[in-house]
Amino acid sequence: MALNRDFSYYVKDIGSGLAHLDLAVEGVSCAGCMMKIERGLSAIPDVTLARVNLTDRRLAVEWKKGELDPAQFVDRLAALGYKAYPFEPVRAEVVEAEQSRFLLRCLGVAAFATMNVMMLSIPVWSGNVTDMIPEQRDFFHWLSALIALPAAAYAGQPFFRSAFTALRSRGVNMDVPISIGVVLALGMSIVETIHHAEHAYFDAAIMLLTFLLAGRYLDQNMRRRTRAVAGNLAALKAETATKFISPTEISEVPVAAIVPGDIVLLRPGERCAIDGKVIDGRSEIDQSLITGETRYVAAEAGTAVYAGTMNISGTLRIRVGAAAEGTLLSEISRLLENALQARSRYVQLADRASRLYAPVVHATALLTMLGWVALGASWHDAIVTAIAVLIITCPCALGLAIPAVQTIVASALFRAGVLLNSGDAVERVADVDTVVFDKTGTLTLPELDVVNAAAIPTDVLQLAGRLALASHHPVAAAVARASKATSPLEGIVEEPGQGVRGLIDGVELRLGRPSFCAAERMANEILGTDPEISVVAFSRGQERYVFAVRQQLRLDAAATIRSLVKRGVAVEILSGDREPAVKHAATALGVIAWRAGLTPTDKIAHIEDLKRRGRTVMMVGDGLNDAPALAAASVSMSPVSATHLSQAAADMIFLGKDLVPVLAAVDFSRKALQLMRQNLALAIGYNVLAVPIAIAGYATPLVAAAAMSGSSILVMLNSLRARRVAPEVT
Template identity: 50%
Template sequence: MAAVTRPDPGSGAGSDPATASFDGTPMPPEGWTHCRHCGDAIAGDCCAAGHPGFCCAGCEGAFRLVNGLGLDGYYARRCLDPETRPLKPETDADAIPDYAPHVTAMEDGTASLPLLVEGLHCAACVWLIERLLAMQPGVDHARVNMTTRRLTVRWIPQADQGDTAAPDQGARRVLDPVLRVGYRLVPFDPAALGRDTDRTERALLRAMAVSGFAAGNIMLFSVSVWFGTDMSPTTRDLMHWLSALIAVPAIAYGIRPFARSAVTALRAGRANMDVPITLAVLLAAGMSLWETARGGPHAYFDAAVMLLFFLLIGRYLDSRARGRARSAAEHLLALGGHAVTVVEAGGGTRTLRPEAVPVGATVLVAVGERVGVDGTVAQGISDLDGSLITGETVPARAGPGDRVFAGTLNLSAPLRVRVDAVGDGTLLAEIVRMMEAAEQGRARYVALADRVSRLYAPVVHALALAAFLGWWLAGGLPWQEALLIAAAVLIITCPCALALAVPVVQVIASGRLLREGTFLKTATALERLREADTVVFDKTGTLTLGTPTVQPGGPDAPADPWGWSPDDLRLGAALAASSRHPLARALAAARPGTPALVGVREHPGAGLSWAGPAGETVRLGSASFCKAPADTVAAGPELWLRHGSARPVRFRFRDPLRPDAAAVVTALRARGLAVELLSGDRPATVETVARAAGIETWQAGRSPADKVAHIQALAARGRRVLMVGDGLNDAPALAAAHVSASPASAVDVSQTAADLVFQGDRLAPLLSALGVARRADRLVKQNFALAFAYNAVTIPLALAGLVTPLIAAVAMSTSSLVVITNALRLTRGAPPRPAAAATPPAAPREAPA
């Protein structure tokens, strides 16, 4: 039967087949005490009402449905969480939301609906929901994201199933089996993603505060006992009872996060690090209470509560890191979540949510507004900043017939856009899906401590049980004394050192990196960073500073027949001060303090013009706008200036490399790492940057999907990729990589998707992080060796009955101190600095797409 966290309803093994239920499962001799579907306790009147084995008729119907569809394997695989909504089917029809307003009609005739799943317990739930939906006629896509609880379902309306011409009419039919099983499906709300995480963090913070308060007060009583040389037994017992009065409620409150995890693991037939932690804390507290009740000289409340306090600190910090990583999808969705202005047939306008805009409608995009849909420009000419989507450094001109995408920023003039795709059909939504899929793949990575605990925990528990049974049954000791020996075994083998082996190194490594300007976000980032053997850089804002600057001109500049003079720069900066275009802002910044000219006119997608005092028009903009010769197009971004009929001059721009980019690339290659450049920019610009940075392998014009595909192709060849990027178009690749990094100047989405974020305008923090990761890995392995060596020495003594619980507690604390002291070695040593860059290759090659 099911391995559940709630009490197991029972398998019926060994019972009389004559009492078998409708599905052939024999009823246990004592009858079913817990519901076979949801796992809740069964009230006595349920069996009398004709629902034996179930708490209600709804659960019986759900059980029959799952078995009838041949999906009964769900009950053998699931692991129910007591803190999650039980799988009780909704009996109130009014409580089921109206899904029709949230259904999106797609171009291919299908209907799409994004939902959040309430009652999602484990991976078996994901399997069941996807299978139930896939069995419905017309459904061609059903995917559940375990991390965000997001369900996306897409179907073709079926006339023979009662669906009408409106695609939203099929939503209830498609979702009905999932609702009947007991899952609650609500329309997707990005804000709801973080609510559960916030609630968990608040609970951990409260438990940590209670444990810390209790630990501080119990320590006061313990110090009194330790140094009370003339203390009478009565006074000592009073101190122990006062400690117990504080410790027992604090432990009962603070142990819950670990106990829930431990019970869940045990019910699933496995052991994690929380199993021995929970047993050790509870047994130490229980034995202390026993010793206090019988007037014994030793109690260990201080050790138990202090251990719990430090473990809660680590659990809270881990939850914070996970919550930040989970919020990446929320930031992405927020970019496309702004209201859209729809132009009606009569010329009026109305505001709608992006997903509610019908395909084929016309929307108005004002200056400074982000496009909320994918579509085609119907009217207007403007410049669009698509750097978040494509990585292109220069805004692109958009006019009638040009495609635009959700998330791009309108810079110059209003546009009217005919809607081609909304909601889940947009390029932005595709980036979200790629990120979610990539995060799910990386979430399967198991921390080293958990991998070790799978073997460690069962051995420790078996030894303690063997000690108890051996001394009680074979040794002839009273069970109380045998239990004391077993307690000493568990206490002395309490995985404090093992539990601290990884966290203490992570905390010290995180602190060192933070002092060097690098923020470490995920619990397994150091392990994955140490394994990296390939570094893939984005270009704009990552290898480069992401800010265009004017290349030198005038007499000191390299020979350029169209070079500018200081007077040209002064005039160009005065015109550029009136524009929001990134290149115009860079030109204005080249002569700070230059006042803007009055009467400058902006021509969207072309440039600026100004009527000079002599009646001659001054133009600043594209080559065609300034009537420059056709054969003068530069490899990089440029602006032209023409004063009347005079010869035009050109301002060329470059995005400068980070100061140490070439040196860091050289240092990475010297450490044996392969280095590549992957960019959405133009080939000529990418090749120039690759040459300057000394990178031999590069690709240009890559879309977000192309970047993810390249990362996955490298992974398929056995490479462990460190992806470094800063734009929205890099976010899926950051999530797909084995480990990822992002500069602090990156967009929020990239920072939340990355495993570490580094400050400043240099790449040296990457070298420091790699060095710290490798040292941390060595220290973690040394800590594990010390912990196991300690156990190899002390466990035989404890099994032999030569160790009292007090000595066990002291030895346990000593092992923890040794582990912490060893980890502190990570604070020594200066961060590595990149050496001077070697001469870059003369001709970096473009990698095959």
């Protein structure tokens, strides 16, 4: 019975007569795999796009709708040697975690076996130049075989499986010569042991696997994980809405059943499911997940509201402008997905060098063996020499050249307050020549502060703070923090959209809008002094006070920006905030290039324009509206206080209230890239020197393994220099 595979559930109609399908692909490990897959699928008629995201091993395919069956993509990938299935975030995360655990188990087995085999090899090495009898030497060799053979069979699976898959699809990759070298070394060791030879090469084979597994495990765990993005977006999407089906009757319906022009009811505490405009009612809207602004926005007739925002206090009637796929939240999701699929222009140097590795090594080893036979050597000696060539040219140093630096720099960056969220972020930051900052929550601290607290009498500040504890409004929370109040007043009444009030000793206390407290004149005087100020008023009987609340610039923001400029990095500010507020911050920080009132699309357009002009852009932002721009930039950073979506889209997360981690990321990354290039030069130089020695027959497999290990140690020691960076703010 033929198996019918229906992929229609996973296929998306993206308009213009095109269909889209995301596939998870197993076995993608380097740029060569990416090119092989993309070329293979692009050759299928009607396919307009085939793009691999190496970060999450996700393949995006687009094609002209018609007779093309998407199952053909899976068949073509199978013919190329890759297993594929429809991309589902939960399944992909499980597979990724299992692969990581498997590599770790293999590494543990290989490392344990290496230590034990090396301990058994020491007496053999010393015995060969003293008085060890053949029987004792054979005993140690057989003990080594008992440890190395099962350990290699288990720990070598990642390489053996990959090599077999490549050969089955009539191709080669880096794992083919590795597997051949290990298998031949083990096989020759058994033959040598049976014939009571002085040398066996179990230690060389298992040592190879240990070093290579270490590099592969590091690479596996440094890759960017973006699967939480869909979950974070989904959490913001309300699946139903309360729709007016008549002027006096409402019904809860799925969002998919709502069309533009409908009227919906949004009650306090509900998350908005649609984009639209308020036609009746008054409330406050929490738009922090959309705009990054922590202050609530007043909502009244004519106010635009967006899907994903939270209604705080009053009840609103909203005329629908867009629902389901047409909302701002859906647009942000689409922009983010497109940006995450975009190909980084920085191809890893190790991948470039390793693409030529397999064919060159195979040809060199084969020619070495045939050359020695032609010169009259025995097949035994010729094969041993060829094995030495395979081992001595093993890409261990080449494989560690990048991951070793990445790991050490990741540790150093952590101490500097930077967490890596992407494996190749360090390489991309090194090329940055332009840093684009969001303002709110990035250049400023996320919490609001009362800037005139010192001018308020202590007893008034305490009373206002106790009132503020009864409110969840971020401005009220700033007053509560400034007063350090711990116990709210009893009998507090909240007036939706206005403030809170209560009685103490028969005197009414109020905290909220200036109009609620009859303090409009005082509030207007303060608002005229600073465009970024927000006000909250307090009244006690006939007394009136106004608290000036604002987000403070990070203390080291100006110094960090000056230091970036001194390093040749241009700095810009892109913000969705009001122009006066952005201009005020830019002036205080000495930033000439700034833009205000930008949408997510505007930010992406500006970043893309910078990239077209040859700039390498790092975006630093924290709001949901920054997430697509973060993903579209060459590299990105978010503060730890950022929304979960922004953190998922960012390549780096920085901790604390200081901005100096941005400078640390630039300094460490530039040093790291320098060391990566040095490591690659060391690895290539080692092969240039060592290969002729092995071809000439002066290196046994054991010497070859020792030389290979020495080159790896040299690469690791050079990588340790990445810690010697001390970013200074000037």
